[in-house]
Amino acid sequence: MLGEYRISGRRASDIAASVERGVGSGELAPGQVLPPMRDLAARLEVNPNTVAAAYRTLRERGVIETAGRRGSRVRPRPASTARGSLRIEAPPGVRDLGQGNPDPALLPALGEAFAAVTEAYAQAPGMYAEAAVDPEFAALARGAFDADGVPAGPVIATSGSLDAIERVLAAHLRPGDAVAVEDPGWGSLLDLVSALGMRPVPVALDDDGPLPDALEAALNAGARAVVVTGRAQNPTGAAIGAGRAAELRAVLAGHRGVLLIEDDHGHAIVDLPLHTLAGATDCWAVVRSVAKAYGPDLRVAVLTGDAVTADRVAGRQQLGPGWVSRLLQRAMVHLWTSGAVDVREVSRAYAHRRDALVRALEARGVEAHGRSGMNVWVPVSDETGAVARLLHAGWAVAPGARFRMSAPQGIRITVSPVEDADIGPLADAVAAAAGPARPLSYG
Numbered sequence: 001m002l003g004e005y006r007i008s009g010r011r012a013s014d015i016a017a018s019v020e021r022g023v024g025s026g027e028l029a030p031g032q033v034l035p036p037m038r039d040l041a042a043r044l045e046v047n048p049n050t051v052a053a054a055y056r057t058l059r060e061r062g063v064i065e066t067a068g069r070r071g072s073r074v075r076p077r078p079a080s081t082a083r084g085s086l087r088i089e090a091p092p093g094v095r096d097l098g099q100g101n102p103d104p105a106l107l108p109a110l111g112e113a114f115a116a117v118t119e120a121y122a123q124a125p126g127m128y129a130e131a132a133v134d135p136e137f138a139a140l141a142r143g144a145f146d147a148d149g150v151p152a153g154p155v156i157a158t159s160g161s162l163d164a165i166e167r168v169l170a171a172h173l174r175p176g177d178a179v180a181v182e183d184p185g186w187g188s189l190l191d192l193v194s195a196l197g198m199r200p201v202p203v204a205l206d207d208d209g210p211l212p213d214a215l216e217a218a219l220n221a222g223a224r225a226v227v228v229t230g231r232a233q234n235p236t237g238a239a240i241g242a243g244r245a246a247e248l249r250a251v252l253a254g255h256r257g258v259l260l261i262e263d264d265h266g267h268a269i270v271d272l273p274l275h276t277l278a279g280a281t282d283c284w285a286v287v288r289s290v291a292k293a294y295g296p297d298l299r300v301a302v303l304t305g306d307a308v309t310a311d312r313v314a315g316r317q318q319l320g321p322g323w324v325s326r327l328l329q330r331a332m333v334h335l336w337t338s339g340a341v342d343v344r345e346v347s348r349a350y351a352h353r354r355d356a357l358v359r360a361l362e363a364r365g366v367e368a369h370g371r372s373g374m375n376v377w378v379p380v381s382d383e384t385g386a387v388a389r390l391l392h393a394g395w396a397v398a399p400g401a402r403f404r405m406s407a408p409q410g411i412r413i414t415v416s417p418v419e420d421a422d423i424g425p426l427a428d429a430v431a432a433a434a435g436p437a438r439p440l441s442y443g
Contacts, residue, residue, distance in 0.1 A: 007035070010046055015054035020063055023074055032074045034064060062175030062197020075197070088387060090396035095417065097426075098398035100234065102269070102292050102374065103416040106349055108340035110295065110331070117330040132314065132323035133157050136333045141288075141302040148264075150286050151279040154310040156303040156317070157324040161289040162188055164303040164313075165227065165261055166196070168285045171312035172259045173198060173224055180218035180226040182210055184377070184403040184410065186234045186263075189227060202405040207371045209233070209240035212247040219251070225259035226252075230274050232266030232292075232373025235403045235412035237354065239266065239372040245275035252280035259309075260284040268293035270372040271347040283309050290332060292374070293341050300328050350374045353415040353423075360427035366434050376413045381435040383409040389433035395426060 005027040009015035022028035034040070037055060041048040055072055058064040066072045090096035138155040145155075158164040169179065175197025181189060183202030193200040201223045204214040210228055218226070228248070231239045240248070252260060260281045264274055267288045278284045285305035290298050303313065317323070335341070354370040361368040361378065370376035380386040383400045390397055390411075400410035411434075418426065 007040060007044070009044065009054070010050075012050050012053035012057060015040075015044070015046075015051060016057040016061075016063075019054070019058055020061075023063055028074050030074050030076045034072045034074070036071060059176045060174050065176065065199075076194075088391060088396045088399065090391075094391060094394050094396050095422070096396045097413050097415070097417060098396045100375070100398070100412075100414050101296065101416060103349070106341075106346050106416075107293075107295050108335060110335075113331045113334035113338070113340070114327075116334050117327055120330070121327060126326045130326065132317070134326050134329040134333065137329040140333060140336050142304070144267075144288075145286065145302075145304055148274040148276060150274075150276050150304060151284075151306075153304040153306060154314070156310060156314055157329055158287075158301045158303050158317075159299045159321070159324055160291065161263055161265070161287050161301045162192060164285070164287040164301050165189065165263065166192055167313045167316060168259070168261055168287075168303070168305065168309060169193070169196060169198065169225060171309060171316065172283060177225070178218075178221070178223040180215060180223040181405075182227070182229060182233065182238075183405045183407045184235055184400065185227075185405075186229070186265075187402040189263075190403075190405065200405065202407070204407065205233070205236065205238055207236070207238050207369055208244040209238050210244075210248060212244075212251050215248060216251050216254075219255045219258060223258065225261065227261045227263065228277060230262055230264045230266065230276065231270050231272055232375075234265055234373070235375050235398070235400075235410075236377040237370035237373045237375050239270070239272050240275050240277075242275050245277060248277055249280040252277060256282050258283075262286045264288045265292070266373050268341060268343050269346050269350060269374065271344060271351075272372050278305075282306065285309050285313075293343070293346060294332070294335055298328060298332070300324060300332055350415065353418045356420070356423045357413065357415055357418065357427060360423050361430060364427055364431040366427075366431050370415075374414055374416050376415060377410050378413065378430060378434055379408055379410045380433075381409065383411055386411055386430075386433040386435065390429055393429040393433070395429055 005022045008018045037051040038048050041051045064072050065075045088098050133155055141155045178199045178201050179193045180203050181200045182205050190200055201218045203210050203218050258281050262278055269292045278286050283306055287301055287303050289301040354376055357376050358368045358370050368376050368378050387399045398412040
């Protein structure tokens, strides 16, 4: 069962450490079945409760997983970089539509904002013991949440959306817990859940967001948290409408103890309203990043949530980075108050390119999805072949494997670099590469 590796120890902590050493050295491989607790206890001459405590510790640390009568086995190693490595490097002469970046021409100039805040900083440098969140930053962010119907809650600044989501998950869950995620969904989130030792559970979606029956099934199967995207879902562009939001809230109302995390990925780049699910459960958080509208390198996101969640996240943040640079927060205040981004114009620009490509593909008999945001999702019968054929035709796109768990194959096209003159040639190339049209389904 274990080959040459011998688990040792008399105490639960020693037994757990022995297993971890084997996993770390590679002598215990992913999927390796561990001995039944009573068998190992007899071999080590300890009480079975001692082995049970060791296995419990290993499960909590995400080292092993237990599947009922099938026993305990070593978990697969966290896929912390696997999906990120599934990208196509565009060689010279190939248009890159796979990176997911915003259009630089639609991002605001930052010079004036940083000049203003550094001038103020010269008069009053930031110091320790100041509030972690700039008061004006908090007030403006909270006002925006209020305008979108997000329930009252404290405001926390984090270093991007993924940082916020990680902190919220860690505040409530432990390794081994199940997290319901959209499928297809954000590849970095799927990697994060696995890297935390948690288990992602796929929830199918359509253009209107997660399917209520699929969410219900995931929650009934034991998911302790769910992560949903309100608008501009990556990679499909789905946006939760009013009717779907009501259905999803009804599902969540039957699972009040579940942690809900809502990622408003489309904030400031889409003109569709947010139909928030926040408040449908006792513990919840809503996250908004400034990356897509103001610039990925700013690394600022805004988080709000129920009092318990916010308190746990803020408390843990104080023991790590302490706070997100108040210079960055004040720069965002300047950008927000000066109207540096025309949300309507940005929304129109992305919608024009996205809708034009979707219409062109449909005219060529190719199914395509892109209700909001800057991405178009195209189901294909062979994504590896489709990506290769498009690369040969001069277009680099993102392979669907970066975003999928059990959903059918597809490719993601980011329309940020696309111009009107590109639509026809790009649609022709996708039609030639995609293969036969598929029926409408994400899972």
